[in-house]
Amino acid sequence: MKDFKLICTACGKEYSIERVDPRCDDCNEPLEMELVKKGKIKQGNPLQHTILERYSDFFPFNEIRNDLSLNEGFTPLVSISRIAKRIGLKNLYFKNESQNPTWSFKDRGTLFGIQHAYSLGYKKVGAVSTGNMAVSVAAYGKRAGFDTFIFVGKNIPAEKLNPIAIYGAHLIRVDGDYGRLYYESLNIGRKQGIYFINSDVTYRVEGYKTAAFEMCEQLDFDVPDYVVVPTSAGGNVRGIYKGFLEFKEAGIIDRVPKIIVAQASGCSPIYNAFIEGKDKVERVENPDTIAHGIENPFPPSGNAVLKMLKENGGTCISVSDEEIIIAQKEMAEKGVFGQPESCVPLAAVKKLRQQGYLTENDRVACIVTGSGLKYTAAFEKHNLKSHTCKLEELNNFIKDNF
Ligand SMILES: [Zn+2]
Numbered sequence: 001m002k003d004f005k006l007i008c009t010a011c012g013k014e015y016s017i018e019r020v021d022p023r024c025d026d027c028n029e030p031l032e033m034e035l036v037k038k039g040k041i042k043q044g045n046p047l048q049h050t051i052l053e054r055y056s057d058f059f060p061f062n063e064i065r066n067d068l069s070l071n072e073g074f075t076p077l078v079s080i081s082r083i084a085k086r087i088g089l090k091n092l093y094f095k096n097e098s099q100n101p102t103w104s105f106k107d108r109g110t111l112f113g114i115q116h117a118y119s120l121g122y123k124k125v126g127a128v129s130t131g132n133m134a135v136s137v138a139a140y141g142k143r144a145g146f147d148t149f150i151f152v153g154k155n156i157p158a159e160k161l162n163p164i165a166i167y168g169a170h171l172i173r174v175d176g177d178y179g180r181l182y183y184e185s186l187n188i189g190r191k192q193g194i195y196f197i198n199s200d201v202t203y204r205v206e207g208y209k210t211a212a213f214e215m216c217e218q219l220d221f222d223v224p225d226y227v228v229v230p231t232s233a234g235g236n237v238r239g240i241y242k243g244f245l246e247f248k249e250a251g252i253i254d255r256v257p258k259i260i261v262a263q264a265s266g267c268s269p270i271y272n273a274f275i276e277g278k279d280k281v282e283r284v285e286n287p288d289t290i291a292h293g294i295e296n297p298f299p300p301s302g303n304a305v306l307k308m309l310k311e312n313g314g315t316c317i318s319v320s321d322e323e324i325i326i327a328q329k330e331m332a333e334k335g336v337f338g339q340p341e342s343c344v345p346l347a348a349v350k351k352l353r354q355q356g357y358l359t360e361n362d363r364v365a366c367i368v369t370g371s372g373l374k375y376t377a378a379f380e381k382h383n384l385k386s387h388t389c390k391l392e393e394l395n396n397f398i399k400d401n402f
Helices: 081-087 108-120 134-145 158-165 178-192 203-217 235-249 269-275 303-310 321-332 340-352 376-381 390-402
Strands: 005-008 012-016 032-035 078-081 091-094 124-130 146-155 170-174 195-196 228-232 256-264 315-319 364-367
Touching: 005 340, 005 364, 032 203, 078 170, 078 203, 081 091, 081 340, 091 203, 108 124, 108 134, 108 195, 108 203, 108 235, 124 134, 124 178, 134 146, 146 158, 146 178, 146 340, 158 170, 178 315, 203 235, 228 235, 228 340, 235 256, 256 269, 256 303, 256 340, 269 303, 315 321, 315 340, 321 376, 340 364
Parallel strands: 091 364, 124 146, 124 195, 146 170, 228 256, 228 364, 256 315
Antiparallel strands: 005 012, 005 032, 078 091
16 A cells, blocks of 8 residues: 555544544544545556556555456546536536446445455455445455445345345345444444445545546546535545545646535435534434435535535535436436436536526536436336337327327
């Protein structure tokens, strides 16, 4: 490992780069790898690189094991000018993270967690999750040959359980308070030598920097004015922000976009604290939103995200389930079908444009975190139509009806 330090996001206490426990001993806030201030993008054909190789200057690993990778990242940045025009923006981009190996952004972070686990000699990894992260850690853990443990809530439905189970990890339905499971997993990890690559662990957040790096390259280093990130635990938005900061420090870009943290109004602890000017999140009771992937009532990186927003000057907003469903249809009709949480950014952008926060010359990038096929129950919310017609009448049917 290179000579970087881990630093507490709240009190600034420093730790060794080899530390696995992601939280500060003194204040229990998340640790972050120090800002990398020097580095270059690896020259050459990106089709022949993994994200770890291409941006290796910005990561602590001396040895990169490409056989742990499933060739994640390098996802498309799709410009949808018709939506931009309708809303009244100069440009609107969608970073389509559903094109990762397990169809969500989680694969970036999982890869980095797996690399760290490997570099420290671990043979066991795990995650507490019922959604995208569980699937991602199950896939990468098994591929790496690790004993892989996934803890889910006891009442998880079969349609969520089976896409995790197919990878063959040890899948354990835990009867008890799901909120406490995150902290309990850290204890179990210490006792049993299992590296838990949970939502906001240090190297998972490091992996998310690569989405920012890619956007810089895709836009020829002319970064957008705003980047909108659907936010739950807070790891993804912290990583994306840190990626832009590091490229700025390294002289690769000349400014950092403003970050917009987008939440669902049925579960918006960060937004609640932000509008009240608080620097600590409070637990949301009875969260309820269709955007299940961002339904975290007490986000472990919530306080770190509030601090980040203050430093960056961005904003936080929440949108209703109804607004999310409308945005999902709008995006799908332009070819990008995201799961409900992935459509929160577009709903947020529309709202912020109406409020005048965003203006017509702004260029905005939305992070589409995962595939719409991950949550097919959302189909019921749309009044989806098809037509039926006899073969011999098809020609006339088309002529008469469309
Ligand atoms: Zn601390």
